[in-house]
Each structure stands twice: as C-alpha cells, then as structure tokens.
Amino acid sequence: MVKLSRDKRAYETHRSKDNVVKVPSISSSGRSSVFATANSTSVAAQIGGTAKLPCIVRKFNNGVVSWIRKDVTPPTILTIGLGPYIADDRFMVEHARHLQNWDLVIKHVRPSDAGLYECQVSTHPATSIFIELRVTEASAEIIGAPDLHVRAGSTLRLVCTILHSTETPLYVFWYHDQRMINHDAGVKVTIDRSTSVLQLQDADTTHSGNYTCDPANAVPAYINVHVLNATEGNDS
Amino acid sequence: MGFSIYGDDDSSSLTAAGRRRLLKKNLEAEVAMDNPERPRLRNLYREVWLEIMAIVGTDLLFRRTRVQRLTGDKQTETEDPPFYVLGVMEHPEVVKLIIRQFAVASLHSGEIHMVVEEPEFTDIIENITVAAGRNVKFACSVKNLGTYKVAWMHFEQSAILTVHNHVITRNPRISVTHDKHRTWFLHISNVQEEDKGRYMCQINTVTAKTQFGYLHVVVPPNIDDSLSSSDVIVREGANETLTCKATGSPQPSVKWKRDDNSKITINKTLTVSEWEGETLELTRISRLDMGAYLCIASNGVPPTVSKRIKVSVDFPPMLWIPHQLVGAPLAYSVTLECFTEAHPSSLNYWTREDGQMIHESRKYHAENTIGTPAYKTHMRLTINNIQLNDYGTYKCVAKNPRGETDGTIRLYSSKYQSNLNEIDKSEQKSTDGEGKSVSYGHIVPNGVDSSSGNLNCQLSLWILPIILFNALR
Numbered sequence: 091m092v093k094l095s096r097d098k099r100a101y102e103t104h105r106s107k108d109n110v111v112k113v114p115s116i117s118s119s120g121r122s123s124v125f126a127t128a129n130s131t132s133v134a135a136q137i138g139g140t141a142k143l144p145c146i147v148r149k150f151n152n153g154v155v156s157w158i159r160k161d162v163t164p165p166t167i168l169t170i171g172l173g174p175y176i177a178d179d180r181f182m183v184e185h186a187r188h189l190q191n192w193d194l195v196i197k198h199v200r201p202s203d204a205g206l207y208e209c210q211v212s213t214h215p216a217t218s219i220f221i222e223l224r225v226t227e228a229s230a231e232i233i234g235a236p237d238l239h240v241r242a243g244s245t246l247r248l249v250c251t252i253l254h255s256t257e258t259p260l261y262v263f264w265y266h267d268q269r270m271i272n273h274d275a276g277v278k279v280t281i282d283r284s285t286s287v288l289q290l291q292d293a294d295t296t297h298s299g300n301y302t303c304d305p306a307n308a309v310p311a312y313i314n315v316h317v318l319n320a321t322e323g324n325d326s
Numbered sequence: 327m328g329f330s331i332y333g334d335d336d337s338s339s340l341t342a343a344g345r346r347r348l349l350k351k352n353l354e355a356e357v358a359m360d361n362p363e364r365p366r367l368r369n370l371y372r373e374v375w376l377e378i379m380a381i382v383g384t385d386l387l388f389r390r391t392r393v394q395r396l397t398g399d400k401q402t403e404t405e406d407p408p409f410y411v412l413g414v415m416e417h418p419e420v421v422k423l424i425i426r427q428f429a430v431a432s433l434h435s436g437e438i439h440m441v442v443e444e445p446e447f448t449d450i451i452e453n454i455t456v457a458a459g460r461n462v463k464f465a466c467s468v469k470n471l472g473t474y475k476v477a478w479m480h481f482e483q484s485a486i487l488t489v490h491n492h493v494i495t496r497n498p499r500i501s502v503t504h505d506k507h508r509t510w511f512l513h514i515s516n517v518q519e520e521d522k523g524r525y526m527c528q529i530n531t532v533t534a535k536t537q538f539g540y541l542h543v544v545v546p547p548n549i550d551d552s553l554s555s556s557d558v559i560v561r562e563g564a565n566e567t568l569t570c571k572a573t574g575s576p577q578p579s580v581k582w583k584r585d586d587n588s589k590i591t592i593n594k595t596l597t598v599s600e601w602e603g604e605t606l607e608l609t610r611i612s613r614l615d616m617g618a619y620l621c622i623a624s625n626g627v628p629p630t631v632s633k634r635i636k637v638s639v640d641f642p643p644m645l646w647i648p649h650q651l652v653g654a655p656l657a658y659s660v661t662l663e664c665f666t667e668a669h670p671s672s673l674n675y676w677t678r679e680d681g682q683m684i685h686e687s688r689k690y691h692a693e694n695t696i697g698t699p700a701y702k703t704h705m706r707l708t709i710n711n712i713q714l715n716d717y718g719t720y721k722c723v724a725k726n727p728r729g730e731t732d733g734t735i736r737l738y739s740s741k742y743q744s745n746l747n748e749i750d751k752s753e754q755k756s757t758d759g760e761g762k763s764v765s766y767g768h769i770v771p772n773g774v775d776s777s778s779g780n781l782n783c784q785l786s787l788w789i790l791p792i793i794l795f796n797a798l799r
Contacts, residue, residue: 154494156486164526164536167477170489175477178532208484214497215520216485 124149124211125219126190132222135199136256138307139228142184143194143221145209153212155192157183160220161205168207169194194221201225228255228308230262232301235313242319246290250303250311255284259305262286267299293317445470445529448508451539456517457627458545458575464512466527466537471507474529478502478512481524481538488512519543519575547578547623549633554621560611561728562641568606570621570633578625582606585618585634613639613669613701642729643668645722650733653740654712661708662735664722669701672726676707679719679734689716709737 126146135141147155156175157168167175169183184193196203204225210218233249240246252259262281264271271277271288278289286305290297298317304310449467456462466476478487486494488502501513514521522543529535553571560566572578582601584590589597593609608615616639624630646665654660666672674694676684684690689711695704705722717739723732 151496153496154486156494158484158486160484164481164528164534164538165479165484166534166536167479167486167489167528167530170477170486170494175475175489176530176532176534177474210484210486212486212494212496214485214495215483216495218484 124213124217125209127209127219127221129219130222131219132224134224134226134256135196135203136226136228136254136307137199137201139199139255139257141194141196141199141203141223141225141256143196143207143209143223145192145194145219145221146190147192147209147211148190150211151213155183156210156212157181157192157194158208158210159205160208165208196223199225201227226254226256228259228305229253230303230305230308230311232303232311232313235311237314237316239316239318240293242294242317244293246288246293246297246315246317248288248301248303248313248315250286250288250305252284252305252308255305255308258283259308262303262305264288265302265304266297295319444531445472445474445535447527447529447535447537451525451527451537453540453542455542455544458517458519458543460517461513461515462517462541463514464525464527464539464541466510466512466539467508468510468529469508471529474531476504476510477528477530478510479526479528480521481526483523487525514541517541517543519545543575544625544627545573545575546627546629547572547574547625547631549621549623549631551633554633555635557636557638559638559640560608562613562639563610565607565609566611566637568608568619568621568635568637570604570623572604572623572631574623574625574627576625576627578623580604580621580623583620583622585620588617590619591615608637611637611639613641613667613699615639616669616699616701638669640669640728641667643672643724643726643731645724645731645733647722647733647735649735651736651738653738655740656712656714658712659708659710660712660737661706662720662722662737663707664705664724664733664735666703666705666722666724666731667701668703668724668726668728670726670728671696671701672703672724672730674703674705674722674724676705677721677723679721681721684720712737714739 124147126148127144131144133141133143143157145155145157154171156170159166159168168181169175172183172185174181174183180197182195182197184195185191192209194207194209204223207221207223208218209221210216230250230252233251238248248264250262250264252262262279264279264286271279276291280287280289286303288301288303295317298315301313301315302310303312445468447467448469449465451464451466454462454464464478466478468476475490477489479485480487485497487497487500488494491502491504493500493502499515499517501515502511503513504510510527512525512527522541525539525541527537527539550571550573553569555568555570558566558568568582570580570582572580580603582590582603583599587599589599590601590606591597591608591612591614592601606619606621616637619635619637620632621635622630622632644667646667648663648665652660652662662676664674666674676690676692678684684692684707686692689709691708691710693706693708695706696702697704703724705724707720707722709716717737720735720737721732722735724730
C-alpha cells in the first residue's frame, strides 16, 4: 500500500519562501532605469589604439559594476568594480563619480578584441547591457598615388589622410626613400586631425623618389614622386 | 604563482641538488625579507623584461656570463658570480629581476633556469543534485594560485557571484570560503529552482582558466488545486473526467486509486486497481463508481502528495419489494418490507391505497435501516393487531431530487392461524397444494445485496407471486 499524506499536503499550495523582487533586465528597446547607456551600443577602435566601451550607471544601491567578455566560451571576467580582474594589463576601468561612468578601456587594441562585452551590475538577478566593439585597421592614403609628376621648381605637396582611424595619431612620420624627413630645409609638415601635409618648395630632381607616410598605428602609404626637368615633358 | 629554481652545473663543489636547495633557500629568504607575506610576486617593468627576454627567450636563463647586473643606470657585464633574484612577477611572461650579487662562492658556475608556473585546477568540480530549500557547496581546487584570484560565476544567469573572498552579487544566499587558497567553496543556502544551472570557477590568468559544475534542483511534487478536479456530483450514466495537475522537479507522475482500494472501472471491459496519468476518464458512471478517489503525485523526491476527490453519483430511487403479496390472519402483526436505492438519500414513507401517509402510532411502526453502501435503505412497516380494514393495498414510496418511485404490497386475509407475525424474507417457502403457505416469499437469492446489479433475476420473482395469486383465485 502506498504511503499517502492525505492530511498533510493534500490541499496546501506551495509558495516560495523568499519573494524575490525581480529587477527587470533590459528589454531590447534599451529603456532602463539602471543604465544611461543604451543596450547594444557599438563602438569602434583601431588596431594599436585605445578602445573605450561606455557604461553609465544611474541607480546603484551599493552594488558592483563588472565587465565580462561575452562572445567567447566560456565568458571571461575582465574587471570588477574599479580594478581589473584579468591578468592582462591592457584592461582597466575609467570611472568618475560625477559622471557615473564605468567605462571599459582596452589599450593596444588587437583584432581579437572585437566582439561583445557585457557591463553588469551586481543586483540579483543581475542587470546588464551589452556593448559591441568593432576593430578597424587604420591605413594611410596619399592623394595622387601611386605616381605623381611635378615640375622642377614647383611646390611639391603631398596630402596623406588616415582612413578607418578612431583616434588622432601620436605621430605621422614621412620618409623619402629610406630616410626620415626631419626638419629638412624647405620642407614643411603640417598635421590636421587625420591629415598630414608635406610641402616642399622649389622641387628639384633630388626630390624624386619614393615617399612614405607612416602614421602611428596605421598601415603606411607610398607614392612615387617624379620631378621633371623643365626640358622634359615639353613635348607632350 | 609559484616558481621553482633549479640549477645545473658541471664544476662546482656542491652537487647539483645541493646547489638547488641552497639557491632556493636564499631566494625565499630574500623575498621574505622584502615582503612580510609569503613569497609574493612583484610587478614587472616592461623595459627590464624586454631586456631580459631578449637575452633568454622563453625560459629565463641566468648565465653567469650573460646576465647583466642592473644597478642604477649603469649596466655592466660582469664575470662576478651569480646573482640571485629578489623578486618575481605576477605575470607569467613578464619578469622583473632585481639582482644583487650573491655571496656564496660555490654558486659561481652553471645556468639557472627559472620556470614560472601558472595556477592550475587540481580537481574537477562535482555536480550536485539537491532538493529546494537545502544548502549546497561547490568546491574548486587550484594550485600555485599565488596572487591570482578565483571567481565564481553563474553561467546561465551570466552573473558574477564572488571574486576571491568577496561576494559580488546582491543575492544574500551566496557566500564564499576557502581552504588555504587551495580550495575555493561557493556556498548557496536555501537553494531555489532558479539557482539551477552551470557554475563557473575562473582564474584570472591572461588566458582565463575555467571549470564548470552543474547544480540540479529537485522540487517535491505539488498538486495545483486550481487546475485539478474538486469533489463532483455526476448523474448515473454520464461521463466524468477527473484531473490532477502536478508540478515539481523532475516532473511528477500521477496515479489514481480508489479510497477503499476497490477497482476502478474504466470501461465495460477494463477494471484496474490503479490508473496512471493526469486524467482519469470514467464513462457511463454507475452507482458502484461512487466514492472517494485519490490522485497521487510522486517524482522520487519526498514527500509524495495526494488529493482526495469525492465522486457522488446521483440517480432516481429504485424500489424492490421482496414480497408483494402478504397474508396474515386477524389480530396478528405483520411486517411489510421494501428495499430502495437512491442517491441522494430519498425520503421514504408508507401510504395506503388512497395515498394517505401512514404515521407512527400504536398500530403502525415504520423503520428504515440504511445498508451498505449508504444509498441502500431497508424499509419496514409493522402493522399490529390486524383488523378487517387493514387488509388491502399498501404503498412504499421513495422520493429524491432526481425522481420518485413507489411500489405496492397487498395484504390479504389468511384464514390459517399461523404463529407467524413476521415474514421471514430469507426462508424459502414452497407452494403447498393445501394453500397452507402464508406467503409467497420467493426470495431474492442473494438477500438484499444488489451489488451484483442483476435486476432481471428479481423481476422474475415478482412475477411469480402474482401468477400464483391469480391461480389461487
């Protein structure tokens, strides 16, 4: 005969003891009372540069803000609170109390850093937003490449723009053949945001050759300059 | 992170092993002096690392001739015997070496290979199955932890629970302890069903190391009253489905039994002692199906639960008269009987042919006895001191909300003086040619038990007395 608890639980309804108030996770519409940064925000960073993934947290209640790399298996904890967790010292947290931000900063960005990152607040259950990091490769481009012909005596002007860059380069080096151009006489280099202009007055044949524009953390660009004598190119 | 140092040499007064021991001892002593805690690792400066790494590759080799002494700005190659390491680093690839001249002459020669050991798991995490409400503890065992940290995370919820000995989550049921940094325990108290899933133990090495353990939560069964049947009243002949919805983890199975352990009639051809399934379908319900039914939910996790459902089968009254013709002499007493079955219980009374209800008095005494099951009633009317006007027709009436019925008993004068003042219902009387028999009590073969449900047999018995009566006339 089966042992039955006829009297005990026959009509009892079983309710969970702790009524956990569920903090709603972010809906796909991005509206949230916890985060001021929208869910699924996408940021870009260039290889070798610094990436900053934003996460502004409004309501807090003494929790901890952490960053987790989500697109890998298993997910990897990067930072917890103000300090890094992972031993890779490229990761850190930038936080200013009055800004309420807990941004993830990744230095010396690599292509493998591209992916999905989770900014999580330690409520129960946890609330988070997801930020996507795209990694671009900055590359230089010289207008007029691959060959440029100038007349002797005229001004040689090379304009180098940097494409797909997310930050102003620390430096832009110019090379003439193998030699770096450094305060040479008659040469002026100006930099403006992501453009570097090399100007050379009174070009002559010695100025012919291969010019390289080499910005920091970018693929360099080349151009072949041909300075033509006054006699050349007359019969065209 | 731990480190081991071993030397290998060909021209020293000490044996290789001896040198190893000596070197290790001194190294530890030096580090301990510098740092009050157990040998710890310091931060490394990239420049130094690059320099050293340039020299040695993946292993750090301190060749006497090649290691450079780093004192202030000047870097000089030296043939002085060896240097020992003051500190090592937190990062397996980066090493900072603060090198000082070592005083022990016997260690002049040889190469010192330094191998950095990363932390590792020493055991798997055991899966746990637990009943809701209890406490559990997951264990993550590591070695060479050094200054690395162990974190616990819930994979499905994607929530960081603990890091080192701090609890990060606001879940009050989570806590963490460790055994000398070797085994890290995640404690979950009052486990709930939402806690189930994979738990991750992660070490923050550059390429993080991770291990998993699974938590199964079992919940004892529970019957949802709002989705299950309650007591029902069914008309005889109708169909009724009883349902019991049960929840629990794992999903419980439901079986049905009758309260009194009698068999359940599923249909004409099938009767079972128990039935499995969420629903129990009773077709063409008969009064025999009436009673309490139990649905029992079980899933291997105690306690098992049950629900008692009372099934009432209603039907209009049925009457059955064992002796429709009763004879008795004057001044004697006689008892008339009727058997009824009705549900709900019927109102039972006697009348004379005019329909006038017979009341309790010195002449008349009526008794109703309830049988088994309770829908059966045995009606008896005792008539005392029979007079001429007592002969005639009597009716027994049964009424209930489902209908009513009645039957007639004819009392006639029997000349024979018999000492019978009661008809014995179970006695078989034969028809005597002399007509001596007082009654035609052709009996119901099985007494008053109608559980065989066979009315046909009784019907023929009713006819018999009527035929005989006519014959008498």
